[in-house]
Amino acid sequence: MKFSANLGFLWTDRALPDAIRAAKAAGFEAVECHWPYDHDVDAVASALRQTGLPMLGLNTRRGQPGENGLSALPGREDEARAAIDEALAYAKATDTGAVHVMAGFAQGADAHATFAENLRYACGQAEGRTILIEPLNGYDAPGYFLNRTTQAAALIEEVGAPNLRLMFDCYHVQLTEGDVARRLEKLLPLIGHIQVASIPDRGTPDHGELNYPHIWQVLDRLGWDRPIGAEYKPTGDTDASLRWLSAV
Ligand SMILES: O=C(O)C(=O)[C@H](O)CO
Numbered sequence: 001m002k003f004s005a006n007l008g009f010l011w012t013d014r015a016l017p018d019a020i021r022a023a024k025a026a027g028f029e030a031v032e033c034h035w036p037y038d039h040d041v042d043a044v045a046s047a048l049r050q051t052g053l054p055m056l057g058l059n060t061r062r063g064q065p066g067e068n069g070l071s072a073l074p075g076r077e078d079e080a081r082a083a084i085d086e087a088l089a090y091a092k093a094t095d096t097g098a099v100h101v102m103a104g105f106a107q108g109a110d111a112h113a114t115f116a117e118n119l120r121y122a123c124g125q126a127e128g129r130t131i132l133i134e135p136l137n138g139y140d141a142p143g144y145f146l147n148r149t150t151q152a153a154a155l156i157e158e159v160g161a162p163n164l165r166l167m168f169d170c171y172h173v174q175l176t177e178g179d180v181a182r183r184l185e186k187l188l189p190l191i192g193h194i195q196v197a198s199i200p201d202r203g204t205p206d207h208g209e210l211n212y213p214h215i216w217q218v219l220d221r222l223g224w225d226r227p228i229g230a231e232y233k234p235t236g237d238t239d240a241s242l243r244w245l246s247a248v
Pocket residue numbers: 034059100134136169172195231
């Protein structure tokens with residue numbers, strides 16, 4: 001198994017370029033992040049070149065304080081597309097492979113239509129990059145527009161863009177829908193990235209209610225050979241949290 005360090009939760013005590021170097025030193029084969037926009041893009045690109053680590057993904061901005069994405073918000077299309085453009089520009093400058101377009105807190109048919117239209121825009125502007133959508137669970141993100149893989153799969157089919165894919169975060173899927181191994185198998189053609197953390201505490205993927213040694217076997221059997229996103233919240237020092245990595 002190859003793993004990507006999600007620097008939205010790991011080594012957050014350091015500037016992003018230093019966190020990239022820490023991930024390399026710790027043996028990760030890739031990195032990913034949440035919202036890198038406060039970090040100088042040239043310094044981030046330089047750290048990625050120096051370490052040879054690819055940046056797998058980054059997120060569109062969340063919007064105003066308390067918001068969690070703009071792309072499903074009717075009437076906010078200009079801001080949503082500006083956020084998509086900003087994310088794609090940062091991705092281009094850092095050779096990042098995917099942009100996670102965040103939907104936001106919204107419900108209903110207008111939100112669905114707005115999200116689908118903004119996703120079409122993002123996919124059309126992506127210049128070969130992958131556009132990801134990610135269902136979030138209702139405990140961490142109550143009222144978020146996208147919360148089930150079934151909903152995401154229907155959107156991907158409706159939009160019909162070959163570069164629109166599902167970010168399958170096992171933490172969220174287990175909390176909302178369960179049946180993780182079967183969903184991985186069934187949704188594999190639509191999956192652009194996989195993330196892991198323990199459930200329910202969102203810690204290292206070596207405890208809790210999901211049996212990750214079984215998930216590694218399933219992913220091996222399915223031929224998944226891309227880095228898996230370690231998107232967990234270490235209790236304390238990140239380096240001290242990494243024992244699980246050597247046990248996989
Ligand atoms: O929350 C998550 O699981 C994510 O992966 C988003 O990118 C950040 O909210």
